Each structure stands twice: as structure tokens, then as C-alpha cells.
Amino acid sequence: MRTAAELSQIYQRSLENMREWMGDSPLRFDEKLGIIDAWQEELRLFYKENGHCFACGEMLDGCLCTEPLEGSIQ
Numbered sequence: 001m002r003t004a005a006e007l008s009q010i011y012q013r014s015l016e017n018m019r020e021w022m023g024d025s026p027l028r029f030d031e032k033l034g035i036i037d038a039w040q041e042e043l044r045l046f047y048k049e050n051g052h053c054f055a056c057g058e059m060l061d062g063c064l065c066t067e068p069l070e071g072s073i074q
Contacts, residue, residue, distance in 0.1 A: 002050045004057050011043065 002010070018039055022032055040054075047054040053063040 004052060004059075007047060007050060007052055008057065010046075014039075014043065 018036070022036075025032065027035070044054040047057075048060070051060055052058065053060055053065055055065045056063055058064070
């Protein structure tokens with residue numbers, strides 16, 4: 001499992017990569033939204049696999065979010 005700090009660094013790098021890629025992409029707006037939705041779901045699952053809530057970054061057992069965005073493993 002990774003720490004909250006490690007997850008934050010990974011998230012920031014991923015976000016910057018996504019911004020650069022989306023900025024250069026010739027895709028339509030709706031296509032970009034679909035990709036962003038999928039990227040966020042992958043991040044939610046990644047956070048959950050590492051024991052953290054994607055919404056607040058807290059450990060899942062200490063998360064107080066009214067609607068946790070930690071993802072769901074299917």
C-alpha cells in the first residue's frame with residue numbers, strides 16, 4: 001500500500017499528463033469527457049486498492065465523506 005503523500009504525487013503527475021494530452025488531442029468534447037470519466041474511475045480504484053478514499057485522501061476506515069468516491073471493485 002502507498003501513503004497518502006505517494007498517492008497525491010501519483011495523482012498530480014497523472015493529472016498533468018492528462019491535461020497535456022487533452023490539450024493536444026483533436027477529439028471532440030464528448031469524447032474527452034468519456035476519457036476523463038474512465039480516468040477518474042481508474043484513479044478511484046487505485047486509491048481504494050491502496051486503502052484511501054479518492055474524495056478526501058483519508059484511509060478508508062477513517063473516511064467521513066457522506067458519499068465516498070473510493071471506487072468499486074467489480
